[in-house]
Amino acid sequence: MLLAVLDRTTVESHEPEAFRTFLLRVLRYLFASGQHQVGVTVGRTVHRGWTAALGANHPDTLAAADRLGASLSGLGKFEGARELLEDALARSRQVLGPGHPLSVALAGTLSGSLIELAEHDLARALDEDTLRVSRQVLGADHPDTLAFAARLASHEELIRRGAGTTPGAIARFRQLRKDLDAMVAAAENSAVVRVADERASDLAGRAKDHTQPDDLRMPAARELAELTGHEAEGARLLIGFALNRAFVAHQRLDAAAALAELDGFRAGGAGLLIHLADDTSFEEVYRVYAAAALAGVDGYTDVGAELLTRLATDRTVDEVTREYAASDLAKVKGYEAEGTTLLISFATDTALESTTRLYAAGSVARVDGYADVGAELLTRLATDTTFGRRVGAAAKLRVVGFREESARLLLQLATDTTFGARARVDAAGFLCLCDETERRNEGEGVRILQDFSRDPAFPERSYATRELTYVLTRRARTG
Numbered sequence: 001m002l003l004a005v006l007d008r009t010t011v012e013s014h015e016p017e018a019f020r021t022f023l024l025r026v027l028r029y030l031f032a033s034g035q036h037q038v039g040v041t042v043g044r045t046v047h048r049g050w051t052a053a054l055g056a057n058h059p060d061t062l063a064a065a066d067r068l069g070a071s072l073s074g075l076g077k078f079e080g081a082r083e084l085l086e087d088a089l090a091r092s093r094q095v096l097g098p099g100h101p102l103s104v105a106l107a108g109t110l111s112g113s114l115i116e117l118a119e120h121d122l123a124r125a126l127d128e129d130t131l132r133v134s135r136q137v138l139g140a141d142h143p144d145t146l147a148f149a150a151r152l153a154s155h156e157e158l159i160r161r162g163a164g165t166t167p168g169a170i171a172r173f174r175q176l177r178k179d180l181d182a183m184v185a186a187a188e189n190s191a192v193v194r195v196a197d198e199r200a201s202d203l204a205g206r207a208k209d210h211t212q213p214d215d216l217r218m219p220a221a222r223e224l225a226e227l228t229g230h231e232a233e234g235a236r237l238l239i240g241f242a243l244n245r246a247f248v249a250h251q252r253l254d255a256a257a258a259l260a261e262l263d264g265f266r267a268g269g270a271g272l273l274i275h276l277a278d279d280t281s282f283e284e285v286y287r288v289y290a291a292a293a294l295a296g297v298d299g300y301t302d303v304g305a306e307l308l309t310r311l312a313t314d315r316t317v318d319e320v321t322r323e324y325a326a327s328d329l330a331k332v333k334g335y336e337a338e339g340t341t342l343l344i345s346f347a348t349d350t351a352l353e354s355t356t357r358l359y360a361a362g363s364v365a366r367v368d369g370y371a372d373v374g375a376e377l378l379t380r381l382a383t384d385t386t387f388g389r390r391v392g393a394a395a396k397l398r399v400v401g402f403r404e405e406s407a408r409l410l411l412q413l414a415t416d417t418t419f420g421a422r423a424r425v426d427a428a429g430f431l432c433l434c435d436e437t438e439r440r441n442e443g444e445g446v447r448i449l450q451d452f453s454r455d456p457a458f459p460e461r462s463y464a465t466r467e468l469t470y471v472l473t474r475r476a477r478t479g
Contacts, residue, residue, distance in 0.1 A: 020050070020060045027067035031074060039071030057095045059102060062088050066106050069113065078116045085110040099137025104130055200230045207237045217241070218251050222258045225265070235265045242272045249286040252276065257293045270300045277307045284321040287311060292328040305335045312342050319356045322346070327363040340367050347377045354388035357381065358396065365400035375402045382409045391423050395430040407431060407444075414448050421460040425452060425467055432471045446471060 023046055030039035047068050050061040065088035072081035089106040096103055107130035114123035206212055207221040218241050225234025241247055241255035256276055260269025276282050276290040288311055295304025311317055312325035323346050330339025346352060346360035361381055365374020378400070381393035391413055398406035413419055414427035431445030449471065452464030 024060065024063050024067065027064065027071070031067060031070045034074070036071045036074030040068065040075060040077075043068030043071050057091050059092075059096065062092045062096075062102055062106065066102070066109050069106075070109050073109070073113050073116065076116075078113045081113040082110065082117065085113060097137070098130075098133045104134050200224060200227050200233075203227070204230075204233060204237075207234075214241075214247050214251050218247075218255050218258075221255070225258070225262050231262065231264060235259055235262060235268065239268065239272065242276070245281075249283040252282075253286050253290055253293070256290065260293070260297045266297060266299070270294060270297050270303075273297070273300075274303065274307070277304075277311070284311075284318055285324060288321055288325045288328060291325070292331075295328075295332045301332060301334070305329060305332050305338075308332070308335075309338065309342075312339075319346075319352050320359070323356050323360050323363070326360070330363065330367045336367055336369070340364055340370050340373075343367075344373070344377070347381070350386075355392075357387075358389045358392050361393065362396045362400060365396075365402075371400065374400060375405065378402075379405060379409065382413070390419075391426045391430065394427065395433075398430075398433070411444055414445070421458060422463060425449070425460050425464045428452070428464075429467045429471065 023042075027039060027043055027046070030036070030042065043064060047061065047064040050058065050064055054061050065084055069081040069085040069088070072078075072084065085106060089103065089110055092100065092103040092106050107126055111123045111126050111130075114120075114126065203220045203224040207217050207224060209217065218238070221234050221237035221241060223234070224230050225238060227234070238255045238259045242252050242259070244252065247255075253273075253276060256269055256272035258269070259265050260273060262269070273290045273294040277287050277294065279287065282290075288308070291304050291307035291311060293304070294300050295308065297304070308325045308329040312322050312329060314322070317325075323343070326339050326342035326346060328339070329335050330343060332339070343360045343364045347357050347364065349357065358378075358381060361374055361377035363374070364370050364377055367374070375397060378393045378397050381387050382390050382397070384390065387393070391410070394406055394409035394413060396406075397403075397409065410427045410431040414424050414431060416424065419427075428445045428448040431448070446468070449464050449468040452458050453461055453468050455461060458464065
């Protein structure tokens, strides 16, 4: 029907102005909905007619070129899209300026075609230049700048990986970029939608109020994104929070994770999580949290697991953070063996700190099917005279369900006169931590602490007395 109307009106499709606006929205919808062949057919008719009637430099003609280029890319006609978009971008920058929203949009569409053509260096340079200009002209907090920066997260990841990535991973990142393009299109369309209801207006006000604490602004943006009709506005705010380096790490992470949970914005949230997990300036432990959150997003488990593996094996990353990454990898369905293998290597690596090795062994014991392996590692650490956290290893056995073995080792350590005095007190104290079925263990621990506190020659007599007082007080309170 639309094509028939255009065929009859030919160049008259440029009048009135409201009809041009309508056609541009149709072209945007055709692209976002994946109807690329129809988009190319309509787009060519519109672009040809408007070029003749309005001129090649008219903003609406340039906008039609942007939509036509996107649909051509959607059909895999990347060379044709590149030629069209390079010409349109040059015209837009000359007529409207490099910081105009249309110039920014054209640069983003062209970048996508360059990526598909493996022109990674050109795409990176174009992306960086466009984002720089957008920040200068529109401002760092402008919605178009934030939305474009979110798209860059997936662009830069694909560019960085290049030919070194498996075909499957490349396909996933290409789909991610397309999904992000659709998300940005939806966000741009939302600019014409006014906040009508009082609740949405209140949430938007709180989320945008820079005088409000950051930990109140982010939840307001998330709630706004969950309101029907206001999803794009809330999503834009979440994008801004996730990319804002002035926000503390956990708030940026929460914003990205919140976006990934929203229907229609999953790809955008995933792109932001990838960006945070790969950002070496981001706090290391939160990079792990970002990768773990990504592994929990439908369709991105493999990407999240890959990022966790990279963090766990990167020796430039703090060893405690590496253990966290391996532990989280072992929790990802399908990657339990890979994560556990890394944890075992950490637990047995004598070059690592004792605390790291202890946590790694404990994490192994919590992986389904590896409890016995973890218990064996903890027992080995508890009996290793060179290990600095022997009491901790023995106590950890109880936490992971091996109570009898834990009690046996703690009693052995508490009564070992060659062992450090303070560590012996700690072992006796842990021996007192039991449930109703282990009163015998508590009795042994209390007896040992009493002996320590009564022995004037015991080096840590006062420490033992404090520990005994704590145990007896706890017993009185719990009955």
